[in-house]
Amino acid sequence: MGLRRVFLVAIGVILAIVVGSLTQLKGIAQSPTDLDLAANHAPIHYQDTDSTKYSGDYITRFDYDGDWQATNNWDNLQRFALNAHAYYSVVETCTHWFITYSFFHPQDWTDIPFDQEHENDLEGLLAIVRKDGSTFGKPEGMVTAFHRDFYSYTPVGSPLRSGTESIDGTVTTSSYNGSQHPLTTQEAKGHGLKAWPNAGNFRGASNEDGIIYYPSKTTTELPASGNDRNVQYLLLDVFAPSGVWQHQLNEASLSSSSALTFASWGTFKGDSSGGCGAGAPTCSTNSANTPWGWDDSNDGAVYKGEMALDPAHLADVYFDGLGNFDTTYIRNQFIKDLSDRGYNTANLPQGWPTQINLNVLSGKLKNQCS
Template structure:
């Protein structure tokens, strides 16, 4: 076993370099960052470790399955913040190089990104008040509320209650991912891993210091770093860059919101199968049977998604003071007449741009 104090490899040092940056939402993001329970499977612990999409020091997504060997990668959680006049919509995204299986006739695929959207009311305090959560469990969304939340069932039924865990003086929401397929829900709904000593699993905690990595598939304290999905040369920048290229020339994304992924490196070995181009980003996440919410709204128009999922929202604005997804698309020259290849046809980009505002009405 390699101790945590060991010197990291040069590749990992490269990943850690230059990731710290001060931003207007840093304190908010850290305050609400979840304690994350990751179930693991003993047949391949490292494939259940969370890390960066460019953990192998490149953003070529078709070699992520192949380069998974080793496992000494900094624990990483991506975040983004969209701010409306009434709420912060904070997304936390968890990447794995493999969505894998140890069951015959099952399907695997390269790359995996699932996450949670936290609905935080701006109540005049420094960090606001958490009112709800929507999570990604493969191709379905699930909704949760903390005790005392005003939110009630909307077009979808609330699936459970948000639990909290005290950590360094902060009561943090708890999330959990299943092993292998990595579907994510509020703890404990996605997995039976609850941290007991007789269970396989990892518990990740946010840090403002250096990220660490699991010492095994049974590690109860691993600090994870928070990385802005809109950071320079990060995941969103890669998406905008690849959107200008034919798929054959793009490195990370096959089409809008979908990672490239192939069958190399043993994906689908034995009696399993391997699907290509199967992992999605927040601007590609979708629940196909939840009615009038559409692919990509999780990132691009979270207020509309939340308004669809919940009633009892009270004073609720769908005007955005800051929406780096929409602002990035507009700066790149996209509009309803000029869309990235694969952009959802149900989304009216110009109408979403009209939700951007420089000022909010007095509350």
């Protein structure tokens, strides 16, 4: 009888431990997939359009025309559907997620005499998200690419303050699909990107030309016109097999003449065929950059491509008030893939930015949080 009582007490203790553990686990946020994370923080995107050529301002994917030849994207603008897409990448430290978003246009165009245009265009932003114990974390800051300049923004309540770069404004958000999303906007023609409403002439009013794009994990839509207020864009992982990053890696040691997609590291090929530069404007070649090729012309110790390759360093330089902030990565596929391909300071990709020591960058990867 005594043994039975001891046995029952032991079973009760074990059950209590199990129930308590399960209760604690319910309060711990499960790690989201990168797609879920990107979708939760993806911008509601206001694209200014110009009636001279609405299609020149539609966002789409690089291979919208069915191939990865960079020098026919300008030429094919009117030949293929421009369904809406945007690219994203996620890298992770012990304290933050860093998510880049980029919007592709086949043409950076103009109808202004003596201006300049070029084939291909990819501009976007970096979202800085603190891992606060909730499933999707808490946004703390945003840095956008506006041609050759970066602009910094923070949402209401963010602890971040101006660092070596001044904060340029506040992130406006709107509820969509159960979460708050930042609003971003791009100019017509040149497509420089800032937090809404700081770029272009489209705020969403009925008498303005523009498209409002909404993020989706499953759906891509074609605008009905250059004045469509509800178009879904499909999120594409930069790291997807046979995607844009894989094409960069495959061509990283090739010369521009041998490559199909890239002129050099982080820069798409582009030529003047198909009418680029026709008339008074001029056409510059090889002028569109990827997130690992974006650069601010005067931001000091942040170098070309760091918005994607080393976003924790960029954030550490741009902002103060970061608090507990890790600058090394438990996940950074950019760095890992470069290392796996055998790239280092003695074997650099063609066109690699000289200011970034690839061995030091590779040393920022770690296996776990302490």
